[in-house]
Amino acid sequence: MADNTKTNRESEPGQHETKSSLHTIYSPIVGTFYKAPSPDSEPYVEIGTHVSAGNTLCIIEAMKLMNEIESDISGTVVKILIENAQAVEFNQPLFIIKPD
DSSP states (O other): OHHHHHHHHHHSOOHHHHHHTOEEEEOSSSEEEESSSSTTSOOSOOTTOEEOTTOEEEEEEETTEEEEEEOSSOEEEEEEOSOTTOEEOTTOEEEEEEEO
8 A cells, every 4th residue: 555655646746846946035024015116116026027136026114114125036926925015924925936
């Protein structure tokens, strides 16, 4: 029976491989997440946007200070985990990026 289990696992797509190939950007501070520099502006990034290391991904407002959160890698944004104007906690996942 152990051999069948092993065979079944080998035939399934490897979720572990998929997760390990993605990079998560975490919030460095507690605050309010904003996806654009102002309500009238376009978002910094959207799903499918290619970013380079150092590109601004969002703003987190903390104590009336606007902190730009930058990407630490180059790649494509595959998921945005926070809604605009939502409160975020320290070390909360914000973005998932597929590295180049």
